[in-house]
Amino acid sequence: MSFDTAFMLSTLPAFFKAVGVTLQVGAIAIVTSLLVALLNATILVLRTPYLWRLVKGYVELARNTPLLIQLFFVYFALPSLGVKVSGFAAAIITLTFMGGAYLTEVLRAGVEAVPRAQLESGRSIGLSEGQLLRHVILPQAGILSLPALFANFVFLLKETTVVSAVAVPEILYTTKNYIALYYKTYEMLAVLTLLCVLIFLPLSLLLRYLERRLQHGQFGH
Amino acid sequence: MASSGIELLLVSLPQLATGAGQTLAISALGILFATLGGVLYGVLATLGSRWLNILLQVYLELFRAIPVLVWLYLVFFGLPIFFGLSIPSFWCAVLVLGLWGASEVGEVVRGALQSLPRGQREAGLSIGLGGWQLYAYVLLPQALKRMTPPTINIYTRIIKTSSLAVLIGVVEVIKAGQQIIERTYESVLIYGALFLFFFLVCYPLSAASRVLERRWAHA
Numbered sequence: 100m101s102f103d104t105a106f107m108l109s110t111l112p113a114f115f116k117a118v119g120v121t122l123q124v125g126a127i128a129i130v131t132s133l134l135v136a137l138l139n140a141t142i143l144v145l146r147t148p149y150l151w152r153l154v155k156g157y158v159e160l161a162r163n164t165p166l167l168i169q170l171f172f173v174y175f176a177l178p179s180l181g182v183k184v185s186g187f188a189a190a191i192i193t194l195t196f197m198g199g200a201y202l203t204e205v206l207r208a209g210v211e212a213v214p215r216a217q218l219e220s221g222r223s224i225g226l227s228e229g230q231l232l233r234h235v236i237l238p239q240a241g242i243l244s245l246p247a248l249f250a251n252f253v254f255l256l257k258e259t260t261v262v263s264a265v266a267v268p269e270i271l272y273t274t275k276n277y278i279a280l281y282y283k284t285y286e287m288l289a290v291l292t293l294l295c296v297l298i299f300l301p302l303s304l305l306l307r308y309l310e311r312r313l314q315h316g317q318f319g320h
Numbered sequence: 321m322a323s324s325g326i327e328l329l330l331v332s333l334p335q336l337a338t339g340a341g342q343t344l345a346i347s348a349l350g351i352l353f354a355t356l357g358g359v360l361y362g363v364l365a366t367l368g369s370r371w372l373n374i375l376l377q378v379y380l381e382l383f384r385a386i387p388v389l390v391w392l393y394l395v396f397f398g399l400p401i402f403f404g405l406s407i408p409s410f411w412c413a414v415l416v417l418g419l420w421g422a423s424e425v426g427e428v429v430r431g432a433l434q435s436l437p438r439g440q441r442e443a444g445l446s447i448g449l450g451g452w453q454l455y456a457y458v459l460l461p462q463a464l465k466r467m468t469p470p471t472i473n474i475y476t477r478i479i480k481t482s483s484l485a486v487l488i489g490v491v492e493v494i495k496a497g498q499q500i501i502e503r504t505y506e507s508v509l510i511y512g513a514l515f516l517f518f519f520l521v522c523y524p525l526s527a528a529s530r531v532l533e534r535r536w537a538h539a
Contacts, residue, residue, distance in 0.1 A: 160515075163476065163522035165483035168494065168514050176507040257387040264487055271390060284397050291390060300385040 107286040110277055114290055117273035118298065124190055124269060125256035131191065132198030132255065139199065140206035154203065161200030166261050169193045174265045190262035198255045205251060209244030210236060246310045253302045270294050325509050332500045332510070339496025340517060342410070346492065347479040349414045354421025354478060355471070361422055362429025362467075363455055376426070383423040389484050391416045396488040413485035421478050428470045432463035469533035476522040476529075483518070493517060 139154045161169070173196075174189040184192065213236050221235040263272035274291040278284050365376050383391070396412045399405045407415075436459060444458040486494040497510045504510075 159523060159526075160519065163480075163526055164515050164518045165480040167483045167486070168511065168518060171494070172511040172515070175501070176511040179505070179507050260387040260389045261484070263389070271387075271393070275393070278397065284401055288394055288398055292386065292394065295386040295390055299387070300381060303381060303384045 102289075103283060103286055106281070106283050107290060110273075110287070110290065113273055113277075114270065114294065117268060117270045118294060120267065121256070121259050121269040121298070124187070124194070124259045124262060124267065127191055128194035128198055128255050128259070129252050131195040132202050132251075135195060135199030136202030136206050139203040140210065143203065143207045144210050158200045158203050161197050162204070166193065166197050166258055167264060169196055170262060170265060186262070186265040186267045189265050190259070190267045194255060194258060194262070197258070198251065201251050201254070202248065205244050205247040206240070208247070209240040212243045213239045242313070246306070246313050249306055249309055253299070253306055256302070257299055325506065328500075328504055328506055329509060329513060332504075335496050335500060336493065336510075336513065336517075339491065339493035342490065342492040343479075343482055343485075343494075344521075346410065346413050346417065346485055346490070347482045350417030350421055350478045350482060351475050353414065353418025354425050354474065357418060357422025358425025358429050358471070359460070361426025362433055363460075365426065365430040366433045366459075367451075380423050380427065383420050388416060388420050388481050389487065391420060392484055392488050409485065409488045409490045412488060413482065413490055417478050417482060420481075421474060424474045424477070425471055428467050428474070429463065432467035433459055435466060436462055465536040469529045469536070472525050472529035472532070476525045479522055479525075480518065 139158070142150045142154050145151075170189060170193040173184060173193050174186065177184065217235055217239065218231065221231045226234065259267075259269055260271045263269055263275065266272060268276075270291060274287045277287045361376060361379075364372055386394075392412065395416055396409060399407060399412070440458055440462065441454065444454040449458065482492070483494055485492050486498075494514060497514050501507045501510050
C-alpha cells in the first residue's frame with residue numbers, strides 16, 4: 100500500500116471548492132432555517148388559532164423522519180408532481196425543512212424557560228405586551244437558547260454531508276467521485292477525515308465552551 | 321389512480337416489509353451496542369482516571385466532529401484497505417451506529433451519574449460495596465430516571481440515521497422502495513409510505529421520551 104502524495108496534492112483545488120460548497124450550503128440552510136423557526140416559534144408562543152396546530156404537525160413530521168427520505172422526496176418524488184428542482188435547491192429545501200423544525204423547538208423552549216416571575220414582574224410594573232416581549236422575554240430567551248441554537252447550527256452543517264446523495268459537490272461527494280474515478284481510496288479518505296477534523300472539530304469544541312459558559316452564567320443568576 | 325395506488329401499495333408491501341425488517345434489524349442492533357457501550361462509557365468516565373478520561377474525550381470528539389455518513393464511508397471503504405477486513409455493509413452500518421450511539425448515550429450516562437449526590441457513592445463505599453456493586457446496586461439504578469428520556473431520543477436518532485445505510489449499499493427499506501419505484505414510477509406514493517413508516521416508528525418513541533421527561537422532572 101503506497102501513499103500517493105502527489106495525487107493528493109493535485110486534488111486540493113477541487114477539495115478547496117468542495118469546502119466552499121459545504122460552507123455555502125450550510126450557511127444558507129442555517130439562515131433559512133432560522134427564518135422558518137422564528138416565524139413558527141412566534142406562532143407557537145402566541146398560540147395563533149389553527150396555525151399553531153399546523154406548526155406542531157410540521158415539527159413532529161420533520162423531526163421524526165430521516166433527512167435522507169425528505170431529501171429523496173424533494174429530489175425524486177416532487178418532479179412527478181411537476182416540481183423539478185436541482186440537487187442544490189433540493190439540499191437547501193430539505194435542510195431548511197428539517198433545520199426549521201429543530202430550531203422552532205429550540206426557540207420555543209427558550210421562551211418557555213424564562214421564569215414566570217419575570218413575566219409577572221414585567222406586567223406589574225406596567226409594561227405592555229410588546230414591551231414585555233422586547234425588553235423581558237426575548238433578551239432572556241435569546242441567551243437561554245444560544246447554546247442549543249449553536250449546537251443545531253453545527254448539526255446542520257454536519258448534515259450537509261447527506262446531500263452528497265443528490266450529487267451536490269460538497270466534501271463527501273468530491274471524495275466519492277475521486278475514489279470512483281481513480282481508486283485512490285486511501286488518499287481520499289485521509290483528505291476527507293482531515294477536512295472534517297479541520298472544519299467540524301473547532302466548532303464542536305467551541306460549542307462545548309459555550310455550554311460551559313452558560314452554565315456558569317445561570318448559576319445563582 | 322387512488323385504487324391503483326392502493327393496489328400497488330398492497331402488491332409492494334412484502335418487498336417493503338422485507339426492507340423494513342432490515343432497517344429495524346440495523347437499528348435494533350445499533351441501539352443494543354449503543355446502550356451497552358454507552359453504559360460502559362458512562363461508568364468508565366466517572367471512575368476518576370485521568371488517562372481514561374482523555375481517551376474517552378478523544379473518542380467522543382471524533383464521533384462528534386466527523387459526521388455519521390462520513391464514518392460509514394470510512395468504515396466501508398477503510399476497513400478493507402487498512403485492515404484487510406471485508407465485512408458486509410449491513411455490519412458496517414451496525415458498527416458505525418453502535419459506536420456513534422455509544423458516544424451519545426455514554427455522555428448521557430456520564431451526566432446522569434455525575435448529577436447524583438456525592439453522598440451516594442460515599443455511603444455505598446462505606447458499607448463495603450466494591451466498585452462493580454456500587455454501580456450496579458446504587459449509582460446506575462438512581463441515574464436511570466435521569467438518563468432514560470434523553471436515551472430514548474438518541475434511539476430515534478439511531479433509527480433515523482440507519483437510513484444512511486442505503487448509501488453504502490444495504491438493501492433496507494429505502495432501497496426496497498427505490499426498486500419498486502423503478503418498476504412502477506409511483507415515487508410520491510412510495511416515498512409517502514417511507515415517511516409514514518419512519519414516523520410510525522419514531523413518533524411514539526419521541527412522545528414517550530417527552531412524557532417520561534415531564535413525569536420524572538423532579539426525580
